[in-house]
Amino acid sequence: MKTFFTLILVLAPIxxxxxxxxxxxxxxxxxxxxxxxxxxxxxxxxxxxxxxxxLSSNHTINGNTINIEACYFSGMLTATQTYYDTLDIGVLSPGIIDINFVAYQSTDTATCNYMDTMSMQESFTVLDNTNSLSDVESEVGRIYPNPNHGTFSIELPNHLTATHVQITDLSGKILQRMPFSDQIEANVQSGIYLIELFENEKILGYQRMIVR
Known part of the structure; x- marks a missing residue:
């Protein structure tokens, strides 16, 4: 007697x-x-x-902390997509501001169902408007590069001659004082500083500088 076997292949969709x-x-x-x-x-x-x-984004401000949440639907087509979202925060009080940003991935296009997440934290400083010194900065010239990693140059107008440079933090504490030169090394941590330029004991002006 012959026995017949029927092989049934079930192909599951991928x-x-x-x-x-x-x-x-x-x-x-x-x-x-x-x-x-x-x-x-x-x-x-x-x-x-x-x-x-x-899909959506929103932000709240709690004291000196800005909390941001944004949601994105990630479709089925495997190809990366980049989104740029601009938030109008408005005027902030002087001080150090912390940002907590959380990005959510949703499997629903109608509403965010808050599946996978990734976050980033950032901080920045808001200067008091009395420290902005915009009228004086235009006389000083420019610092370049700015931001930098502690090494920078200062370009001065022809009618100004600087003899030395002073670096202070935002509270006014003097951190370094050195002769003016074509290239200046700032021995400071990452942050925002005021660069003061002097001709002998006469102050010429200020510039804000960011050290990464």
Whole structure:
């Protein structure tokens, strides 16, 4: 007797699901060194692993902390997509401001269901408008590069001659004082500083400088 076997192949469909997670690329502060008179904007840059869409964002300000939440739908097509979102924060009080940014990935296009997340923290300083010294800065020339990693140069107008440079923190504490030269080395940590230029004992002006 012959026995026959029937082989049934069940082919399960293969679905390529959304990958994890939204990647927070950058948080940019505009202007880079705001004063208490500036309208501050924050630009967030987020990349999702799949092509999808931006769903929503909101922010709250609690004292000196800005909390930002944004949600993105990451579709089925495996191709990264980058989103730029600009938030109008407005005028802030002087001091150090902390940003907590959380990006959510949603599997629903109608509403955010808060699936995978990624976060980034950033801080920046808002200067008191009395420290902005914009009238004097125009006389000083410019610092370049700015921001920098502690090594910088100062370009002066032809009618000014500086003899030495003084670096202070935002509270006015003197950190360094050195002769003026073509290239200056600042022995400071990352942060925002005031660069004071002198001709002998006469102060010529100020510039704000960011050290990364």
């Amino acid at each position: 679905f390529v699901g959304a990958q994890c997670c939204p990647y927070v690329n950058n948080i940019e502060i505009i202007p880079a060194v705001p004063t208490s008179l500036d309208d501050v904007k924050i630009v967030t840059t987020v990349t999702t692993p799949n092509q999808g869409m931006f």
